Amino acid sequence: MNAGYSVKVLLFGAAADRAGTRETQxxxxxxxxxxxxxxxAEQYPDLSPMRDTLxxxxxxxxxxxDARVSPGDEVAVLPPVSGG
Amino acid sequence: xxIVEGPIDVGGLISAAQRPDCGAISTFVGTTRVDENxxxxxxxxxxxxxxxxxxxxxxxxxxxxxxxxxxxxxxIVHRIGRVEPGEASVAxxxxxxxxxxxxxxSRYAIERIKQVVPIWKRExxxxxxxxxxxxxxxxxxxx
Numbered sequence: 001m002n003a004g005y006s007v008k009v010l011l012f013g014a015a016a017d018r019a020g021t022r023e024t025q026x027x028x029x030x031x032x033x034x035x036x037x038x039x040x041a042e043q044y045p046d047l048s049p050m051r052d053t054l055x056x057x058x059x060x061x062x063x064x065x066d067a068r069v070s071p072g073d074e075v076a077v078l079p080p081v082s083g084g
Numbered sequence: 085x086x087i088v089e090g091p092i093d094v095g096g097l098i099s100a101a102q103r104p105d106c107g108a109i110s111t112f113v114g115t116t117r118v119d120e121n122x123x124x125x126x127x128x129x130x131x132x133x134x135x136x137x138x139x140x141x142x143x144x145x146x147x148x149x150x151x152x153x154x155x156x157x158x159x160i161v162h163r164i165g166r167v168e169p170g171e172a173s174v175a176x177x178x179x180x181x182x183x184x185x186x187x188x189x190s191r192y193a194i195e196r197i198k199q200v201v202p203i204w205k206r207e208x209x210x211x212x213x214x215x216x217x218x219x220x221x222x223x224x225x226x227x
Contacts, residue, residue, distance in 0.1 A: 083203030
């Protein structure tokens with residue numbers, strides 16, 4: 001895989017549990033989170049049922065589903081937070 | 085603001101917040117609670133964080149508090165990793181000239197933490213585990 005055309009994806013909490021990994025690369029050019037999701041869900045089918053509960057961060061800040069993602073960005077898959 | 089992997093020194097945080105221009109220090113300490121159901125109980129908790137983002141969110145909460153209230157010190161420390169029953173998982177210490185802002189700001193801090201800081205809690209029960217908030221886990225009987 002060419003690292004120049006991949007997006008780093010971090011997974012946390014229940015999402016990491018379901019995927020069985022905490023970090024992966026998704027091969028994608030310029031895209032959006034909305035378009036990235038099916039690729040990720042195909043790689044890790046057990047994530048699919050969580051979709052509506054998830055939030056995303058793009059380069060460390062909360063991002064909407066329509067946020068633009070570029071190769072080299074860091075996406076984080078965030079289940080409902082439960083700190084405290 | 086800090087995210088730490090060991091015990092939180094609550095007394096030290098309070099001492100560090102004492103200052104002559106403040107008449108109130110409000111402290112909130114969140115501790116791990118042992119719930120029980122279906123003949124099982126919580127044995128310990130495990131917390132994880134998206135640390136760079138969580139650090140920044142804690143700083144933002146501190147800045148929000150300083151904008152809204154007359155406070156002179158705000159400390160928030162959240163623990164991650166394994167936390168045993170009854171131990172502190174989060175401590176918030178706010179010093180203000182008056183008690184009202186100290187109480188209000190410490191309440192605000194814990195509510196905001198629970199809304200926006202990317203930290204997750206896993207309850208490890210005697211019969212499995214559960215990710216709090218996602219209700220994903222290996223327990224067959226969940227609340």
